[in-house]
Amino acid sequence: MSRRFLMQQLLFDNAISEEVWFRKEGCNYHIVDNERKAKRLSEILETYSVIAYDVETDGINIQNSKIVGVSFCGEPGLGFYIPLKHKFGNNLDETIFKKYIAKYLEKKDILGHNLKFDYKFTLKDFNINIRCKHDTLVIAKLLDIFDSCKLKHLGKTIFDFNVVELGDILVKYNIKYNKVSMLKPEELYEYCCQDTDLTLRIFEYFKETGWEPNYMYNVEVDLIYPLAKMELRGVRVCYKKLVSLKKEYKEKADEIYNKIKKLLGAGDNFNINSGEQFGELILARFPDMKRYFSYTQTRSICFDDYHINKYKIRFADLLSNYGLSEDDNIFELYSKRKKLYSLLTKYIIPWLKIIEDSKSEIIYTNFNSLGAGTGRMSSNDPNFQNVTESMRYAIMPRKGYYFLSMDYDQMEYRILVGMAKLSHLYDSVNCGEDVHKVAASLLFDTPLDEVTKQQRKISKTCNFGILYGMGEHKLADTLNIKVEKARELIKNHKERFLGNTKWFDRVIKFAEENGYILTAFGRKRRLDNIKLVVMPDDDDELASEKRKLYFADVRKAINTPIQGTSADIMKIALRNVDEKLRTSDMDIRPILVIHDELICEVSTKYEVEKAVGLLRPLLEFKKFKEAVDLTVDYNYSYSSWGDIK
Template sequence: MPNSNTLYIVDGSSYIFRAFYAIRNPLTTSKGLPTNGIYGFTQMLIKLLRAEDPKYIAVTFDAHSAEKTNFRKEMYEEYKANRSKMPDDLKVQLPYFHKVVEAMRIPLKEQAGVEADDVIATMTKKAREEGLEVCIISADKDLMQLLSDHVSMLDTMRDKKYTPEDVQERFNVSPDKVRYVLALAGDSSDNIPGVPGIGEVTGGRLIDEFGDLETLLANIDKVGGKKRKQNLTEFADQARLSLDLVTLRDDCDVELDLDRLKLTPPDMDDLTALFSELEFETPLREVRQWMDEHDWLEEDQMAFDFSSIGPETHDHESSDKNYRAIFTEEELDEVLAALDDVDRFAFDLETTSLDPLDAKICGMSFAWNQGEAVYIPCAHAYDGAPTQLDIDTVLEKVRPYLEGDDKKVVGQHLKYEWLVLRKYGIDLTAIKYDTMLMSYLLDPGKNSHSLDTLARDLFNYNTITFEDVAGKGKNQVTFDQVDLEEATPYAAEDADLTLMICNELEPELIDAELDELHDKLEVPLTRVLGIMEATGVRIDHDMLGELSEEFEKELQELQDQIDELSGGPTNPNSPKQLREVLFDKLGLPVKKRTKTGPSTAASVLEELSELHELPELILEYRSFSKLKGTYVDALPELIREDTGRIHTDFNQAVTATGRLSSSNPNLQNIPMRTARGRQIRKAFVPDAGSKLLVADYSQIELRILAHMSQDPLLLEAYGSGADIHRLTASQIFDVEFDEVTPEQRGAGKTINFGVLYGMGSRRLARELDISQSDAKQYIDNYFEKYAKVTDFFDELVERARDTGYAETMFGRRRLLPELTQTSRRQQAFAERAAVNTPIQGTAADIIKYAMVNLQKQIEADELPMRMLLQVHDELVFEVEDDFVDEARDIVREGMEGVCEMDVPLEVDLGVGDNWLDAK
């Protein structure tokens, strides 16, 4: 039954862009016409028709007229002036959006001089006058000002329906007052100025209090915050202009003829011809199924030969590939000549091991045109293997293409190639793009940036896997034992796909203005991390052995105490035994349940620790046991015989915030808060005749917060060198700075760092051992005293909601799609990330730039020092004894002078015979 009393109005202009950017696969016809935007738009329409079964429907577009200028542009010349140029591959698709709507026989509405939003507002008003309900198909916040009990908004791409209640939750005002909030907040995407320092959250609170813009401007003296009052006074006319720009016109010259808005069967001849041109088999099939459900297909239309429709996607078919092996110097010279004629080529090594320190080169592959790649085998040694080129000969010939300033090399996770090649005397410096890093910069929250994942996500293509050619489990062979009949397509495909991925991601990287981070930070950092991994760090094996014996004795003592309190032998890692002891024998309350019974997770044991000492002992045992197993006992086993050192892996494309991580082993998680954890750092030592120098940024995230928020209290404190934790305590507890007690300063420190990570009153109460109401009061006091921090956090969330991402000072982005999720829990997570990422991510960028700059100086001046480790805000160096004083100055200057901020960066330096003593 059709939805007979509702008019569906599709915001076509908005969905064009959303469809284009939502489908990243490079959909093109066999003639090369890009179709990803048209495909997404068409599928959206079909989904709407099938799901809602509308009786009345229209699609609106922005009308482009050379004679008539948009009235907002006439009002404000800078309106949308900062919009980037439309991508060429979307521009060529524009005529087809109208063609799809017309072939579907859906009424199309547009008017020169106004925008699609104004047409929607006018149609909505007229439809309500006719007694119709209205459903707007969009996700545009500007259209939320139209919602009411009879007007809703549906985002079909997220299956989310917006009602006035949703608007109230987001803006803190009813839909009819949304325009006032938008006028205050402005809109960076449309270049609507608004009022500086006021975002959606603050604007919503102000309009909720004063009712409308003019009432607010007439009562500025009643507004809290000196700077906010000043901005409202200074930018009052700008706010009024912004209100005119955001207010939708509902008096456009748009006809509302219900008979013409009735949905009718598509023109199948036109639609079939159009979809055949676009090679849309699936959409055509779905339209025919929908028509069949409505008995709209004529008898002669029942049967249809879908083979006449071309392919929708173009997988990397085997017929398109030109993969071959190179066996002679003449063939190799031809390949290198081809590389001379291109601006980039993909390069990939095949080796005998995943560990670059153990790996030996079996061969290498190059790709320079899509579908064309070669594999140059050098060391395949199975029975019957053909004669291959000598590895030394190949390396000398390819050396000029891998080294030097002529950056042409494209690769996937090139740190591995750099580490392997350095053993052969080649310094891989000619890197143009690393596709793993490109993907990471574009979407750092993505689960994987591997070649297989990128090929599947971008091209819907399943790669040849290593197991496909080398076998599985105990039957798996090293790559030098793989037959070249199978090795060649595997290796060549890696290079070919890497080049294709690069071609796909490069325009996205440039459009997002992330190319500078890639070129000047992440790629140079790859080499720095490679040097650090190859260098490794020395471990005192004997010291760890002694520590293991000490830890074992302490663990046994803890076990004895647990057994005594439990009334018998108890395994602290056995949930079944702990349930019997804690809940059956001791009668402690059940806090949480799992499928197998009451939970004994750490969070539950922490709560129960307030009631009995046994849960606390169990937690201590578990933590201590993990520390012993993960580090004290495991680290000696990881010392390489050839270097006498441990070589951790530094991961560049794992964390969503931009921070580095380490693995095999993870040296960033050695706890420093406990005496036992600190003892482990004592086992990290320098070579004889050297010292460890540790440099740690002091309160870097709080300093970044001061700079980015421009809070006057924070700026003054860091400018004068005042104790920031004492200052916060004085503000929160309302005491004189000099009268702050050590306990109050500790609370100030906890709150200072807690607000950066969205710490709530419950967590703070637990941290400070105070009531939750007191904790809430402390947090409220903080944000009242540091008012600019409050505004700054609001702005970060609003900006992220508008753009879809959080951004650091250096332009690094973290996508936050959860901000538009229906789950409040997901939204809350994303809001915390929107606040934390710009600060923590900026700190990560700063130390990365410092690492790159310091390594350049170490090499350029041949300094007797080596960078060994990076742990969050800390760098560890190994320095020859007689160079320690100079090294201090070099490191301090390099880390503190890495960028200009309104507060000084400060570094704490320490020197010692082990990592602990150097702190």
Template sequence: MSNDRISDPSSPLILVDGSSYLFRAYHSPPHLTNSRGEATGAIYGVINMLKSLVRQYSPEQMIVIFDAKGPTFRNEMYSEYKANRPPMPDDLRTQIAPLHKIIEAMGLPITAIEGVEADDVIGTIADQQSKLGNKVLISTGDKDMAQLVNEHVTLINTMTNTILNPEGVETKFGVKPEQIIDYLALMGDKSDNIPGVPGVGEKTAVGLIQGLGSIDNIYQNLDDVAGLGFRGSKTMKAKLVDNQDQLKLSYQLATIKLDVDHGITSDKMFIQSPDKEKLAELYKECEFKRWLAEVLAGNSNSEPPLVGSTTKPANTSIDDQDEDSSIDAVSINKDLYQTIFTLEQWQSILAEINNAKLIAFDTETTSIDYMDAELVGFSIAYELNDDIKAIYVPLAHDYEDAPEQISLEQITPSLKALLEDKNISKVGQNLKYDINVLAKYNLTIKGVVGDTMLQSYVFNSTATKHNMDALALKYLGHNCISFEDVAGKGAKQITFNQISIETAAPYAAEDADITLRLYKYFDEKLQNIAPLNELMKNIELPLMPILSHIEHNGVLIDADQMHALSSEFSIKLQELELKAHEIAGEEFNLASPKQLQVILFEKLELPIVKKTPKGAPSTAEEVLLELSHDYDLPKVIMEFRGLSKLKSTYTDKLPLMIKPATGRVHTSYHQAIAATGRLSSTDPNLQNIPIRNANGRRIREAFVAPQGTKIVAIDYSQIELRIMAHLSDDKGLLTAFANNLDIHKKTASEVFSTPFEEVTKEQRRAAKAVNFGLIYGMSAFGLARQLDIKRGEAQSYIDKYFERFPGVLTYMETTRVNAEKQGYVETLFGRRLYLPDITARNVPRRKAAERAAINAPMQGTAADIIKMAMINVYQWLTSNDIQGVKIVMQVHDELVFEIDENLVDEYLPILTDLMESAASLKVPLIADSGTGDNWDQAH
């Protein structure tokens, strides 16, 4: 290697751990594919991080190092090295070659050396440069690299934007860089399958090293180990003695080589001019349209990364307006972040905040469950002299030696005044959660003008996940500090009150800062798309506090009834299991797909309906359903599965979810999950309790009315078919609904050429399957399977339907064509659903997109209508100060109330009318109602 020094001593040589980047990008959103269905998300993520790194440091020299294919010297040393790692996913492996080509075309030096890992190549180059006195910056998320740190070599983790110098290593790990190998060897590494010493974790390793130094010194002073005082120190000597050979091996495995023959001279480290023609070709292949446009316009990798590439996420799309704009990565100035410890500091900063016209607000709590969460602190961001300033106010960090903090009681009057001041506009990210938490402290937020999660969802429900980290990365080009970065992972994760304020404050302040930036970004975007802006302001944003109100109301569950059902279901499951064993002629685990495959397809030799991606016979529900028409065992298995799911999901679980403070179950409603606009609920999920199933109805019986009240359920009648009539303008459907005819009976009359009065129950059932099947884009094959008839007969039903209702066929064809042209479909109120697969070459994917195109306007319009109904009802309740009426649940097209029993007759007609007047269609919007002592009776 040449002894030339780096030409600019202030600019470090950057060594990028390409393999670390690759896996990080693969597991992070957005998960992208191009129009051919080829995965491109890892490519996009790595290139985006490299562009960001180049922009941040403007280096002259930089090398991207990847692991080479095949085993390394460590595998020869220890055959079990990394043996527990799963094979690389196919959709990641296919991205490696094009990624390498793009990096080369960008002019960035790239290498991979067989027989060693990227760590070893990086270690060798860093060591050589360090000995020359040159600065080296290693970009990685791998803790093993900390052993390379010295006065010339530092590490940067671009996900957290944290830099580790020698002091930083000691602060983070508790040991010095030169002790990192000892530290890693003692602990071992599960991910790499390095054995270490059993019973030695992070704290024990630190205790040994801080007490006795290196591993060699530990073994020279084994008798001193017991006196070190860490947990388990008295028995540690025996473990060290028993595992000395294993520890020696672990030390060798954990040591990064510093003598790799890499052949990279200093002249090969310089960043070259990009090959724009090649880059354009590669970007075009991956469908990175913005980056392609940038290259064609003459820009290079020295430009800011264009976050929000128009590569399409799998089964999603990117908004057309989004495609036309280039977004520079934001510049965050964390010097403008401040932690507020005293009342004097709070009062001083409060004057500044009160002069702001717009603030972002965010809480930090002890739990993601709003009913259990306790307030730990809060952050506020606001604009000051064209800069964004953010503060974090810790209130209840209670770890050992935590500094003194303001109490919430001290600042409640001024905080309450700030939050309730309508003249100061407030924004947040998933602000409903913050509203729920603050309600426990009698604090409310007024003047809410935006929620970035909802803005993103309205802007494009399928472009990305709508959590803040994903939005910041996609739309602002910023990698946020993640919760795991500050709280740890898995079993070792701590709650926010246990996190040091020094660590917590930048995380919390950044949350508010990024939220404010995202709000401004989305507000500008939505202002340019009037229907979406109206949807945000008139439906999604007003609905948010209403959902919070419903969540706090909760619903009453009869726990004793649930327990009794669980016991009954247990007995029934045992009976079904015995019956299955009897049919099979042997015992087997009904919950094991592998054992079930053997019984069904090898022993009983049932026909194989479908195979898994790996070629094994499928035992999926649709397969069992088809087989159950002719065979008993699949029917029993299906009944067992269904009952088992009801037991585990509801009868066992719901009693455990009753909150002691209220005696009720409190779900969480989500506005930004389902692409079509439908609400979903979790913890518990109240949307999926069956109503057409006897056991499901029995579960609904346990949702009860408190004494002196009734459960009232009001739901829309055949709302999606009514919306189909409105959208298709079909005369037959419009007439049937206008005359309040039974639509399924009317369809049966037309399809089967039978007088309306003579339609049989069986004909009506078949017509119902046709009606709902067609609005979900069902094929003749699917209809035949559902009705258990031949495909030709099913096709004749469909043909006759379209003959009698031609407007429906015209609507479907027009919708397909428009979806292909626009890339999206719309609800009646302007909500968009993007459909990237609508032009896919893969026929099944394209057909699925076409079915979604037909159904989404109906399902999405129905979702919009129930949301508008909730707003109507809530406004009536609050504006008239109505007492004795609670909304306790929203399930699909239904609202469920608790109403004082002596008020039901008075208020039920009003509530029904409010729901029926939520929207104006070409056919009547009908809401059916029921009343009872429990939810099932109310149907």
């Protein structure tokens, strides 16, 4: 036991915890609730170079939640909890916290697990900019070797620690609605110190086993700043527009429902959301459809989007048999009604409730920079990534601002051309030619200026589909063509557009040999099933399942280097923008990242061209793979996101 450890024991009243969460060695966790202890803790924190930090809040919603307390840990087994907003028990005065302790959040290297959450709340509640240096959640996700990157799971997997969970403490003390502030500091401090202690132990384990920060790790940690600011700023959603859309979509959905009900001859108790009931009525009214239906293992008719699209095409050929017109395609109607219902239940009604409860048109989302396997960002609560075109008209800039969209031009295909070294396409890509039109010219052996809209449409489908592993059957279904024709299109696309490149073969071979795939910047994606082999003694069911899993990983192996590299470049760009805006006097606020598009609110004091002049050089990537330029287009609107053209 170190001298420092013994000294620190003497400085605090609650020196030894009766309950020890970590069974391998004793832990000393302390409450810092007066000025004497705060001063002593200040002296202790001064001796550390890296400090684990965690906040405890009375909720996760940034709008109406506050920090209840914070914990620090600078060496394994020794933790300090500072109660600040508990309803019961002693709290440390916030002015004392800021006088003695808060400064270390800005002067020391701060470590956390999901540090963005801690940074965001600390900035909001205390106006303190944490010096974010390390995040064990980011390390674990980039290593991509764990089934789960939650702190509890990492502790169990790495150290076999059975950590105490907050839910257990709330139940123990009969606290409802996750209101941590209703706990006394004595009831909470060990749990809080446990989190920072475990975070520090995991970080040291990673270092001891050879982990070192690389380029994309540093980018991910730097992203904490802009993403947290975006989450704190929120997005304005117009209440009146939502009310109008709710009325419009409900009327359309009801109209379609009544038409489907009439076509099926259904009674008043017809439930269109019941697949079983809908299927029975379809078969009774249109028996010719029976041979086209696909079924689940329980013999229920499949009514997911993919199968509905197939039924739609098949039913179109049967309309005349039943004296129906094109407007009576029941599966087309079903699909339209389903989309309207989805918009109402997933977006409009929940958003209206958020606005009504908060009495504000600002809606706050959470950005997850590692939300997808490819590395693409995602958002949740609510999800702004998949907002439909019609819903975008309800998303409006704040007063005194306009929307500016910076959108990469055909980014993923430029990345493919660079990574696969498609030298025959360098000039057309760098000259800004329409890549889908160029592909159509090659695919159909037609002069560029004679390519038709239909040829371009087919080419675009092939470009995106084949790039992401679409097979001949899926392509045939998508284009409503025969499998033989789809097979020919894929063959011609690979020979003429991709120039018979062996890049796909090399990518798959690398994945099979290593069990993972990499982006151009070294981000790793694990592929658990890429090495599966069908054995001679496998029965048909097992062999089929193995092939299914293997080819799913093959698609990931092809997709990830392109889409993952695209995600990496957007993250690098967002980091560059944030660093520039810190020293700029221009009022530009990034609010959303939608795949390869960055949307900002810009003060109306600044001309569009001036804002674009600041941002464009930060996003564009010259001579990617020493071959192609990744260029950025811009559009803007003073009215709504939907009006950005």
